[in-house]
Amino acid sequence: MFLKRSTSSALLLLHHHLFLPLRSLKTLTPPTSSTSPSPKSDRDAYFAAIHHISNIVRRDFYLERTLNKLSISPTSDLVYRVLRSCPSSPVESFRFFSWARSHPSYSPTTLEFDQLLLTLGRSRHWETMWKVAHQMKTLNLPISSDTFSVLIESYGQHGLADRAVEVFNRMRHFGCPQTAPVYNSLLSALCEVKNFQGAYALIRRMVRKGVSPDKRTFAVLVNGWCAAGKLREAQEFLEEMSRKGFNPPVRGRDLLIDGLINAGYLESAKGMVRRMTKEGFLPDVSTFNSLLEAICNSGEVEFCVELLLDVGRLGLCPDISTYKIMIPAVSKVGRMDEAFRLIHCLMEDGHRPFPGLYAPVIKALCRIGRFDDAFSFFSEMKVQGHPPNRPVYTMLIRMCARGGKFVEAANYLVEMTEMNLIPRSQSFDTVTDGLKYCGKHDLAKRIEQVEISLRGI
Numbered sequence: 069m070f071l072k073r074s075t076s077s078a079l080l081l082l083h084h085h086l087f088l089p090l091r092s093l094k095t096l097t098p099p100t101s102s103t104s105p106s107p108k109s110d111r112d113a114y115f116a117a118i119h120h121i122s123n124i125v126r127r128d129f130y131l132e133r134t135l136n137k138l139s140i141s142p143t144s145d146l147v148y149r150v151l152r153s154c155p156s157s158p159v160e161s162f163r164f165f166s167w168a169r170s171h172p173s174y175s176p177t178t179l180e181f182d183q184l185l186l187t188l189g190r191s192r193h194w195e196t197m198w199k200v201a202h203q204m205k206t207l208n209l210p211i212s213s214d215t216f217s218v219l220i221e222s223y224g225q226h227g228l229a230d231r232a233v234e235v236f237n238r239m240r241h242f243g244c245p246q247t248a249p250v251y252n253s254l255l256s257a258l259c260e261v262k263n264f265q266g267a268y269a270l271i272r273r274m275v276r277k278g279v280s281p282d283k284r285t286f287a288v289l290v291n292g293w294c295a296a297g298k299l300r301e302a303q304e305f306l307e308e309m310s311r312k313g314f315n316p317p318v319r320g321r322d323l324l325i326d327g328l329i330n331a332g333y334l335e336s337a338k339g340m341v342r343r344m345t346k347e348g349f350l351p352d353v354s355t356f357n358s359l360l361e362a363i364c365n366s367g368e369v370e371f372c373v374e375l376l377l378d379v380g381r382l383g384l385c386p387d388i389s390t391y392k393i394m395i396p397a398v399s400k401v402g403r404m405d406e407a408f409r410l411i412h413c414l415m416e417d418g419h420r421p422f423p424g425l426y427a428p429v430i431k432a433l434c435r436i437g438r439f440d441d442a443f444s445f446f447s448e449m450k451v452q453g454h455p456p457n458r459p460v461y462t463m464l465i466r467m468c469a470r471g472g473k474f475v476e477a478a479n480y481l482v483e484m485t486e487m488n489l490i491p492r493s494q495s496f497d498t499v500t501d502g503l504k505y506c507g508k509h510d511l512a513k514r515i516e517q518v519e520i521s522l523r524g525i
Contacts, residue, residue: 118146122153125164132167142168144177151183158191162200178204182215189219192226201242211242217253224257229266232257246277252284259292264301267292275312286323294327299336302327325355329362338363341375350384357389364397373398373406388419395425399432407432421453423460430460434467442467443476458489465495474502478515485518493519 121140128134140146147168154161165184168174181204188197197219204211216239223232236254239246251274258267267289274281286306293302302324328337337359341351351359356379363372376386376394386394391414398406407429411421426449433442446464450456461484468477477499484491496519503512 118149122150125150125154125160126157135167142171142174148180148183151180155187158187158193161187162196178209181209182212185215186218189222205242211244213244213247213250216244217249220253220257224260227261229257229261229263248279248282251279252288255288259288262296290323290327291330295331326358329358334362345378350379350382353387357393360393364393369397369401396428399428421449423457426453427460427463431463431467439471439473462495469498469502474506478511
């Protein structure tokens with residue numbers, strides 16, 4: 069008997085704390101703008117209520133009954149936010165939307181309808197999706213072109229290019245314009261099933277209708293042809309579009325290189341870049357970075373080092389992404405001379421090295437036993453770069469411990485605490501155990517006192 073009462077009381081208490089924000093939902097209003105926000109407590113309560121409602125929608129089998137008990141008056145903002153937070157619950161989202169529409173005070177807007185369409189389309193609930201779309205049409209609410217783009221891509225990703233074409237053709241019945249992103253989505257769907265003839269015909273129709281191709285238009289078709297091993301067709305397509313005056317927003321060869329990389333034809337991409345550099349032409353820096361990353365991931369770091377020097381002599385200026393790719397890569401294979409050169413170039417370009425760039429250099433130096441160089445470089449980075457963060461210190465302490473440098477590890481541990489960075493318990497344990505093993509019991513005791521002062525244990 070006592071157990072039943074305790075359980076009942078606990079459930080009542082849980083219900084009280086869980087749904088307390090919901091009971092006052094009628095008095096809450098959504099934040100209007102960042103310039104004139106509601107009081108913080110009201111905003112917190114409002115978003116807490118949305119969070120609770122979303123959990124009900126996702127997890128409660130009897131969600132309508134539970135929502136009715138809460139006496140909620142749904143608003144456009146609330147319904148949209150709940151739908152947006154439940155992208156993996158298409159059926160439940162539809163049920164929640166239908167429940168909201170059953171309230172006379174609620175009038176749905178395009179925003180909520182579009183969000184529900186996206187959820188249903190991405191999860192392949194296409195029959196329900198079209199029912200919702202026709203409800204919009206009945207209410208004279210327009211469907212956005214962006215929503216149609218996502219729906220077309222959804223069909224394409226599942227290999228249903230015919231259905232994607234059907235959606236494209238049905239857009240005019242909903243009074244929605246066929247914009248460049250919509251064409252690109254259908255183009256992607258056709259390339260997904262390797263219908264390149266249909267894709268090429270679609271681009272001709274696009275041009276005929278007065279819709280200008282953009283970068284993605286070219287990239288989708290070039291990537292598709294490259295993935296199918298049809299490099300010659302991709303080149304001919306770019307040349308034909310150029311003759312017609314529709315030059316891609318980026319150079320054709322850059323698109324081809326990107327296409328080859330995306331398709332996994334790394335050797336062909338490398339060969340094309342080699343030919344370009346021999347002819348004195350430079351790839352776009354973003355294309356070049358994509359190639360560097362792919363080659364480094366394949367383990368050919370030496371090739372990347374030589375290629376970077378070649379394009380540098382031709383005038384290509386690396387950006388921060390180039391350094392983010394190359395510095396960790398050359399450090400990992402022990403090319404410390406090249407790592408230091410790149411760090412120097414980075415700083416000459418006006419950048420301050422951040423921890424993610426100089427940490428791989430320090431780690432590599434410790435790994436090959438050059439601890440003095442690592443400590444010196446770390447000191448230099450503290451002055452000339454961004455301050456080290458917790459992961460950098462943790463890595464350095466770990467590398468010192470592996471190399472038997474427990475006194476230095478202890479110093480860095482204390483330095484961390486002076487910078488208000490709390491070391492991990494494992495770092496304390498490693499350092500104190502190592503100091504005791506080396507006979508440095510007094511220093512070990514001091515490190516233990518530091519941990520006690522920090523954690524209160």
